Amino acid sequence: MQWYELIFVLIDMRSFSNLWYWIVLAVLWSTSSYWVMGVPFDLITRARRDDPQAAQQLAVLARIKADRMLYISRKSGIWIIGFTAFLLSSLLLLATVHRVEFAQALILLLAPMSLVSFLTLRLAARVERDDPEVEALASWLLRHRLTIQFIGMISIFVTALFGMYRNLSLGAFG
Numbered sequence: 634m635q636w637y638e639l640i641f642v643l644i645d646m647r648s649f650s651n652l653w654y655w656i657v658l659a660v661l662w663s664t665s666s667y668w669v670m671g672v673p674f675d676l677i678t679r680a681r682r683d684d685p686q687a688a689q690q691l692a693v694l695a696r697i698k699a700d701r702m703l704y705i706s707r708k709s710g711i712w713i714i715g716f717t718a719f720l721l722s723s724l725l726l727l728a729t730v731h732r733v734e735f736a737q738a739l740i741l742l743l744a745p746m747s748l749v750s751f752l753t754l755r756l757a758a759r760v761e762r763d764d765p766e767v768e769a770l771a772s773w774l775l776r777h778r779l780t781i782q783f784i785g786m787i788s789i790f791v792t793a794l795f796g797m798y799r800n801l802s803l804g805a806f807g
Contacts, residue, residue, distance in 0.1 A: 648738030649796035658792060661742060662785035669778045670753050670760075671698035677778075681771045688767040695770055699757035706754055717747060734799065741795065745788040749781055 648654045667674050672695050679687035706713070721744060727736035756777050765773065 648734050649799045654738055658742065658789060661746070662782075662789060665746070665749060666778055666782045666785060669774045669781070670695060670702075670756055672774060674778065677771050677774050680767055681775075692767050692770060695760055695774065699760040702754055702757040703761055721747065737795070737799070741788070741792045745784050749784055752777065752780060 669677065672691060676687055676691050676694070680691040721740065724736045724740045724743065727733040728740045756773060759773070760770065763769075
């Protein structure tokens with residue numbers, strides 16, 4: 634057995650039968666629901682428990698993150714949207730027409746995350762526009778976290794169903 638054959642045996646290039654894909658999926662959604670608009674979840678919970686230092690940090694950090702996201706979207710938002718649309722449509726074409734498993738796996742990761750990115754940017758615009766008090770800000774962030782978790786739950790469910798279908802119909806190891 635050649636060295637490159639050994640590498641491809643150890644690192645299975647098929648996505649849905651690969652443990653690394655499922656680890657990436659879990660880490661992606663757990664990280665997305667922990668860092669809500671760039672603010673860690675534990676800071677939000679500490680700010681809601683009447684910790685004045687955490688409340689001040691939450692207000693400052695949320696404002697910094699919102700301003701940064703909006704600055705980037707205003708400077709290069711059209712380019713980001715264009716590149717994202719090109720990437721997602723190319724992956725969708727490869728996934729549906731050509732049935733490339735890697736593209737199917739990527740589209741199941743990136744499509745829901747693009748929705749989460751849009752919702753996060755919308756929340757950042759709301760934070761900039763309304764400049765809420767800490768209690769309202771924490772409430773908005775927690776509601777946004779719940780939305781991210783709901784999208785993640787649906788995404789993981791759909792990905793698991795599609796992955797099981799793909800592995801059972803094509804054979805996971807053959």
